Amino acid sequence: MRILGDNDVGMRMWDPSTGGGYDGLTPHGPNLNQGAESTLALISTLQQARRWS
Numbered sequence: 001m002r003i004l005g006d007n008d009v010g011m012r013m014w015d016p017s018t019g020g021g022y023d024g025l026t027p028h029g030p031n032l033n034q035g036a037e038s039t040l041a042l043i044s045t046l047q048q049a050r051r052w053s
Contacts, residue, residue: 014042 004012011029014021020034021042 013038 004014007013007025009025009027009029011025013025013030015032015034018034019039021038021040022030023033023035023038024031
C-alpha cells in the first residue's frame, strides 16, 4: 500500500509489530512515540485507503 511510506522522508508512519501509529515526522524520520490519537488517525487512514483501492 503506497500510503505507508508516501511522505517527505519515505518512511512508514506505523509500527507493524505493535499496530501503533507514530506521532509525527521529523527530517530524520518518524517520532517513534505511539500516542492513541496517532494510532486512531492511522486506522482511519487505512480504512479510507481500503475504500479507495
